[in-house]
Amino acid sequence: MILLASSIAIGYDDAGVGLPVVFLHGFPHNRSLWAPQLHGLAAPCRTLAFDLRGFGESSVLPPFSMDQYADDIASALIALDTGPAVIAGLSMGGYVALALWRRHPELVRALILSNTRAGADDAAGIAKRKAMIDLARKEGAGPIADQMIGGMVGKTTRDKHPDLVHTMHAMMERSPVEGIAGALQAMYERPDSTPTLATITVPTLVIVGEEDALTPPKEARALHAAIAGSRLEVIAGAGHVSNVERPAAWNHVASEFLTALISE
Numbered sequence: 001m002i003l004l005a006s007s008i009a010i011g012y013d014d015a016g017v018g019l020p021v022v023f024l025h026g027f028p029h030n031r032s033l034w035a036p037q038l039h040g041l042a043a044p045c046r047t048l049a050f051d052l053r054g055f056g057e058s059s060v061l062p063p064f065s066m067d068q069y070a071d072d073i074a075s076a077l078i079a080l081d082t083g084p085a086v087i088a089g090l091s092m093g094g095y096v097a098l099a100l101w102r103r104h105p106e107l108v109r110a111l112i113l114s115n116t117r118a119g120a121d122d123a124a125g126i127a128k129r130k131a132m133i134d135l136a137r138k139e140g141a142g143p144i145a146d147q148m149i150g151g152m153v154g155k156t157t158r159d160k161h162p163d164l165v166h167t168m169h170a171m172m173e174r175s176p177v178e179g180i181a182g183a184l185q186a187m188y189e190r191p192d193s194t195p196t197l198a199t200i201t202v203p204t205l206v207i208v209g210e211e212d213a214l215t216p217p218k219e220a221r222a223l224h225a226a227i228a229g230s231r232l233e234v235i236a237g238a239g240h241v242s243n244v245e246r247p248a249a250w251n252h253v254a255s256e257f258l259t260a261l262i263s264e
C-alpha cells in the first residue's frame with residue numbers, strides 16, 4: 001500500500017490487529033526484508049513495515065538524513081493513527097529507530113535494535129561511503145549489491161542457503177541509485193547516538209547474528225550495556241540480516257519480548 005505523509009509517497013504493509021510493531025529496513029533494502037515478520041508476528045500484533053524514503057515504493061526525493069527518515073515514519077504513524085508503537089530497526093533501520101526515539105519519543109512504546117550500532121562513521125568509513133556514491137552513480141546499483149553481499153549474510157547462510165543470498169542480492173540491486181546515494185550520505189552524516197542510549201526509558205531488545213561481520217556482536221553488547229534494563233539475544237548461525245537468515249529464531253525472541261509487553 002501507499003500513503004502520503006511528509007509530502008512524499010511512502011510504501012508500507014499493515015497486517016494484524018493489536019500492539020503496533022513498526023519494522024524499518026537496513027541499507028540498501030526495502031520493506032520486503034520483513035516478510036518473515038509481517039505475518040509471523042501478526043497474531044497478537046499489528047505489524048507495519050515501511051519503505052524508507054528512496055527505497056521500495058517510497059518517493060526518491062531529498063532531503064536524506066536519519067532525522068528526515070524518522071520524521072517520515074512519525075508522519076506515517078500519525079496518519080495511520082497507530083499510537084505508540086514498538087519500533088524494530090535493522091542496521092540503518094536501527095539508526096532511524098534511535099533518531100525516532102530522540103525526536104518523537106511519544107510514538108515509541110519499545111525498541112528492537114537488530115544488527116545495528118550506536119556510533120557514527122569514522123574518517124575511513126566516510127571515505128568508503130563517498131566512494132560508494134560515486135560507484136552507484138557511475139555504474140548503478142548492481143556493483144553496490146556485489147560489494148555488499150559478502151557481509152550481508154553469514155557464513156552458515158552462504159554455505160547452506162544460497163537461495164537467500166540470491167534474494168538479498170536481488171533486493172539490493174533493485175534499489176534506486178539516488179535512494180542509495182541519499183542513504184549513504186545520511187549514514188556518513190549521522191550523529192553519534194551513543195549519548196542517546198542512556199536516555200532510553202522504554203523496554204529494549206537488542207538482537208544480533210553471531211556471524212554478523214558488518215555490525216558484529218561486540219556492537220550489540222555495547223548497546224545492551226548502555227541501555228538500562230535491555231535484553232540481548234545472539235542468534236546462532238545468522239549474519240547481518242538475522243531476521244531473514246533465521247526467521248523462526250528471530251521471531252521467537254521478538255515474540256517473547258512482545259508478549260511480555262502485551263501482558264504488562
Ligand code: MLT
Pocket residue numbers: 025026027028090091092093187214240
Ligand atoms: C545496513 O545494513 O543498513 C548497513 O550495513 C548499515 C551501514 O552500512 O552502516
